[in-house]
Amino acid sequence: MVIYLGIYDMSQRMGRINNYQHFDKGFFGLMDQLVESTKPESFILLEVSYEAILDSGVNPQSLRGSNTGVYIGLTTYPHSDGYSPDVQPDVSGSIHNVIFKTVYNMKNLYASRISFANDFKGPSLVVDTACSSSLSALTLACNDILLGKADAAIVCGTHMLFEPLISQYLYEFGVCSPRGVSAVFDESADGFVRSEAVVAVFLQRRQDSHRMYAQIVSSRMNVDGRKTVGMLYPSADSQEQLMRETYTLSNIDPKRLTYFEAHATGTKVGDPQEVKAIYNAYCATRTTPLPLGAVKSNIGHSEGSSGLAAVNNFGIGGTNAHVLLEPNYKVETSNSFLIAENIPRIVNICGRTEEAVKYVMDFIQNNPKRVTNDFLALLAPVMRFVPCINSGGMPYRVN
Incomplete structure (x- = not known):
């Protein structure tokens, strides 16, 4: 059987990570063989997590040995990594090299490697709920901090495109835009555009923070369960229920919401379902407009890491995640300088x-x-x- 695949434009409005091959392995104490055998996104995660800690005004060295957790959200595709075709049992070192490369590219090590390099002692895990992975990871991190299982947390999302065939499959499946345009909330929407993003945030308790961009008021997730339209079809009802639970259980008046950053992939199925949920959950009693935004219209859909680039998230398997953020209202005064x-x-x-x-x-x-x-x-x-x-x-x- 011969399968012919069409070629589609993947270049427009696509977030890309450049110069990913540059990495200061000595700074993180990693050996040459490990760096040469492992995908670049694992090392970018090390860099962005370190930068997130610095940006918070905390010296990463002061966290060594601490109960800091690491939570990584990502999307995996079956057999996308593959195995080396060059295993030669009669060649010395061949099998050893292939095994080394295979083991060190295991996705669970994305979190463990950050914990290892920084000597963190808290929970360290990888979360895969498809496109809602990074916000699911954020929810788990918040829960662990609230329960005292972690004192602080690094939460990351990662998605890099090293397997072009997966992109081609998704285009053939009809979920990606053949024009390469992410037309979010638009009548011309014909699918999403895949993009790359490696993102990290550093979570601390409010009393421990040096620098605060926003406070996580509430973070929750749920799943659609069984749907008559099929497992892959998004559910406005489940998303609405999650939104209501998120603000109700935290005693938040939904009319206080001043902006909604949507998941909004630019698909004819997903966007209307999400907008319906937002309207029912947040706009039923509002007397003023609620602005909607979607960063995917600019950078495309970074799948497993999209939640940390946006705020609302739902995955293709039915797992939804929703977070309410309150900005830091601190204003500069005349004494600031x-x-x-x-x-x-x-x-x-x-x-x-x-x-x-x-x-x-x-x-x-x-x-x-x-x-x-x-x-x-x-x-x-x-x-x-x-x-x-x-x-x-x-x-x-x-x-």
């Missing part, structure tokens, strides 16, 4: 390269209106470096 403007300060900067140190120093020099008291307060603990046998270290320093 008091120390930075009037009192000379010694700012200690350290980095892995001269370029990295120069970048930070140039930022401080060229952005005086962004060097606030809070900025300096965050910079000081992050740059407080203690040599550690498990770290490549920060050899370049400047004041």
Whole structure:
């Protein structure tokens, strides 16, 4: 049997990750053979999780040995990785190399590798609920922190396209746009556009946080169960029920919602079902419009990591996830620049390269209106470096 597959445009409005082959393995204490045998997204996860901790104003070294959990959301496809066709039993090292490559590309190690490199002692797991994976992971992380099973958490979503045949299958199946256009909420919508994203957020209890972008008010998930229209068909009823439970059990008035970032893939089935759920759950008693947005219209659908790029999520198997966020309302005052403007300060900067140190120093020099008291307060603990046998270290320093 010969199967002919059409060729479709995959390039328009697609989020891509470039220069993924660059990785400072020495910084994370990983050996050459491991790096050469493992997919790049595993190492990008190491980088973005480390960056998320730094961005929170916490020095990652201070978390070593702590009860910090790691929760990774991703989508897997059967046999998409495959096995090496070059196993030669009579060639020394051939089988060993193939086994090494196969084992170190196991998806569960995506979480374990972050825990290993940072010496985290909390839960470490991978979650796959299809497109709702990363928000499902976020919900599990929130629950573990609330129950005291973790003191903090790294939550990640990852999706990179190394198997073009999977994309081709999805186009043939009719779920991807043959035009390569993610026409979210549009009458011309004809499917989603696959995209790449590796995302990480660092969760802490409010009293422990140094820098807060938003507070997770409530995070829940459910599943559609049995549906007469089939397992793969989205359910507006289940999504509506989840939304109502999310705000009702947290005593949140749905009219307080000022913006809804939708899952919205750009499919003729999924978008109407989601909008129906949103309308019934949030707009029945509203007297003002509720703005809807969808980042997929700009970057495409990053599948398992889409929840951390959006907020509402539902997976093809029926697992739905919903999160309510409250922004940090802290507003800059006239005193925000008091120390930075009037009192000379010694700012200690350290980095892995001269370029990295120069970048930070140039930022401080060229952005005086962004060097606030809070900025300096965050910079000081992050740059407080203690040599550690498990770290490549920060050899370049400047004041």
